[in-house]
Amino acid sequence: MPLEPWQGRAILLVDLDAFFASVEQLDHPAWRGKPVIVGGDAHRHGVVSTCSYEARSFGVRSAMPASTAARLCPDAIWAPGRFDRYREMSRQVMAILHDETPHVQQVSIDEAFMDVTPNALNTEHPVAIAQRIQRRVAELGVTCSIGVGSTKAVAKIASDQDKPRGITVVYPGTERTFMAPLPVRDLSGIGPAAEAQLKARGIKTLGELAQASPAVLQRIFGIRADEMRARALGADTADVQQDDAVKSVSHEVTFADDLTGEEEILASLFSISTMVGRRLRRKGLKGRTLAVRMRYDDRSTRSVQRPLAPPSDDELAWRALFPAMMGELWAPGMKVRLLGVAISGFDGPAGAEASLFDEVDDTPEAESALRDQRNHRLLEAADALKERFGEKAVRFGSDLSLEGKGTGSSSKNPSDYK
Template identity: 45%
Template sequence: MSDTGRIVVHMDLDAFFAAVEALEDPALAGKPLIVGGRPEERGVVASASYEARARGVHSAMPTYRALALCPDAVVRPARHGVYGGYSRRVMAILREASLLVEQMSIDEACLELTDQVEDWEAGVEVARQIQRRVRQEVGLSASLGVATNKLVAKVASDHDKPGGLTVVRPGEEAAFLAPLPVRVLWGVGPVTAQKLAALGVETVGDLLRLDPGELPARFGSQGVHLARQAQGLDDRPVVTEHEIKSLSQETTFARDISQPEALKASLLELSQGVAERLHRRELAAGTVAIKLRYADFTTVTRQMALAVPTDDAETIYRAALVLLRRTWRRGQPVRLLGVAGQRLSAPAGQLSLF
């Protein structure tokens, strides 16, 4: 199916963890709020309200640094079990809207409406209904993007946060992306951005002005991929979980991470996300794997077979932590971190790692 024939919606919950905490405790509404570890425990920020973000606080930042920027912020510990419950309610709304829903993380999902609505206007209306239902039935703000493919829909969902709905119609993809920083494209981290800046490339539109052969010559297959993205092209399908032989979650950090505690905090969150997805599908993983991508785009994967298949978050985290310690070159900045459950089967009671 061509891009022009597709209708893809990307939904991203706004400041999800912080929003849930404010929903559970209305006294926190409108206040700078940090969800994460305590500074005395070398904790890191898992999420921050928009009031805290306006003061420079961002996820994966050490909590002590966040409090230096925003001394009056309230700090709350992350409660992943609570967030999982809210996430399930939101995802249930999405699955009522489409048969093709790909949950990317606890607060993010993509759905395809191509064969389920008559035309574009109907697709946009479905997106509006999703946004309205998430607000009215769950109490959370969501930002959505509607486009012809996953890449542009994702970028569109980030375009008007919080609470925005951005529509990029067929034929508008390249023009929409052109003025945006080149880092909005998948695979463009600080190292690649610096190399592109040396070529005079600051925006996506700058990529299109390069000689067609320059990107492949300098960046190889990644350059070919970047050239396609700059045109707003992406033919990846929306993949539902029943089609997947493994369940994984990964995160690309806004800034490369080299602090062990920040990596461990992210690893825990990813492990809990994988466990939640396994539990929801009534599956257990016989193998745990991690993926590390360094700032220079070197990617390393490692896996560990478990004695018994599991859907337990703590067991998955312990295995992932062992793999991280074996794999990570200490002090080396990490751009992307991922956790996966593989060799899926039905759960088998109380499970353990060894």
């Protein structure tokens, strides 16, 4: 059927369907059509990272405790997760999107916004672009669902309406009609707490949110009240940001058996920080804030931060801070289920290495700087060996502390520890 003319901005949200599980089914043909769960061990505090649509029909969902998923779907195929493989596939998909436009904002490993607004040089219909993207992604062996709208909020909600492999189009001028009957939780930025406050005031749909009094929205959303109303109306003006700035780089490990000793907690923090440092150097980033996150056996969570001066990507320089940070979060007798390390407050790309033949300076400050340079070169050499020969090619003694202790669970998106 012919497409209706498109007038104005055109934003796509491309969302890969059950991404991790789809990659596993692609690589294991015998698993296709069967319930597949990617996540940690059901008997070792694991959680579901994602699952196939066959598993979802049993009620399994992302972030669900693995033990619950195992009860709901006892015949599921469990995959521990191969995140290097998922990142590889994600890069291939993002390359397809960049073939269409430079205006791509990747928001997670399996989602990206695109601005494909028709202009004098490119008059192609946005829906035709979405259809072509969907075909090209399918040729890789995975599928995607796409929302097409005039704003990021509309495109995001539209992408969830027809899964898997759907394209939902909201033409300019129809945003309010599309958004009004949807539940408030569908809108990005509304979590369980805000949803509960809205429902307590009789606000259950986006149409009702759009008509709510400014005073009510101010109490719930604060300075974001006007922004949330605009989103609910499908009238937000947020742009697709190219190369969206990274806010933090982090890594977390959920342990199969709770940690109870000071030495094993510190050793685990050292090992986790090695992974964070490597990611920072890969991205060319140095951060001003170090954070440690700790979750206990009662599932409560606390975190603590420390400033870094100068900005750093060197985990060897952070390690002296961990004992005091741990002291604020842990005391003997406490059981630790999860540990995380994050770096934020980035100072831009890492600077160039100093010359090996710089004039000698023997002040204490210079000796410290020289030691930092040597550490950085050591870490870069270790990074290069790992890139070529695998993660186990080079390891510090503390890295061995995590071997066999994790559940295999992982989050798709890094966390900010505040």
